[in-house]
Amino acid sequence: MHAFAFLAPFLLALSALSAPTPCEPATSVAAPASSAPPTSAAATTGGVDPSLVLQFGNNPNPNPDGTGNCDGAVKDASGNFIKVPCACPPDRQLFINDLSTNVAAGHCVNNTGVDLSFPSGNTAQEQFTRLQAMIDTMQNLNGEGKGCPIAATNWGAIQQQLTSEF
Numbered sequence: 041m042h043a044f045a046f047l048a049p050f051l052l053a054l055s056a057l058s059a060p061t062p063c064e065p066a067t068s069v070a071a072p073a074s075s076a077p078p079t080s081a082a083a084t085t086g087g088v089d090p091s092l093v094l095q096f097g098n099n100p101n102p103n104p105d106g107t108g109n110c111d112g113a114v115k116d117a118s119g120n121f122i123k124v125p126c127a128c129p130p131d132r133q134l135f136i137n138d139l140s141t142n143v144a145a146g147h148c149v150n151n152t153g154v155d156l157s158f159p160s161g162n163t164a165q166e167q168f169t170r171l172q173a174m175i176d177t178m179q180n181l182n183g184e185g186k187g188c189p190i191a192a193t194n195w196g197a198i199q200q201q202l203t204s205e206f
C-alpha cells in the first residue's frame with residue numbers, strides 16, 4: 041500500500057517523460073490566448089492577421105550543398121535533413137502577403153483549383169484549415185505547383201498533431 045502510493049507519482053512522471061515528442065508543437069500551435077482583433081494594419085489592407093500565421097520553424101543552419109539546396113527543417117528516416125531550395129522558406133512578410141492574396145480570392149491565385157480559407161477560431165479544425173491554407177500558399181508561391189516544400193518548415197508535424205485532435 042505505502043509502496044504503491046510512493047511509486048505511483050514516479051510512474052506517472054515516467055510516462056510523462058516518455059510521451060511522444062510530436063505532442064510538443066501543440067503549445068506553439070495554440071493561437072494567442074487573447075483572440076485579439078485583427079491589427080489595424082491587417083484590417084486596412086484586408087490581409088490575414090499575422091499573429092495567426094505560424095512561424096516557419098526553419099533550420100537556422102542551412103548548410104548549402106553548392107547546388108542551390110540547403111538543409112530543410114525536417115529529417116528523413118536516416119536522420120539527415122531533407123534538402124530544400126535555399127530560397128525556402130520565403131521571407132515571412134512576402135509569405136503573409138501571398139497568403140492574404142489567396143485568402144481574399146478564396147483559392148490559390150497561382151493554382152485556381154485549390155480552394156482555401158483562413159478561419160480565425162481556435163479549434164483544432166480551424167487551426168488545421170488555416171495551416172492547410174498556409175501549406176497551399178507555400179507550395180504555389182511561384183506558380184502552379186511551384187513553391188517551397190513543407191520540409192522547409194516544421195508544419196508537417198504540427199499538421200499531424202492537429203489531425204490527431206479532431
Ligand SMILES: *[C@@H]1O[C@H](CO)[C@@H](O)[C@H](O)[C@H]1NC(C)=O
Binds near residue numbers: 137142150177180
Ligand atoms: C504567384 O506567382 C508569382 C510568380 O509567378 C508570384 O510573384 C506571386 O507572388 C504568386 N502569388 C501568390 C499569391 O502566391
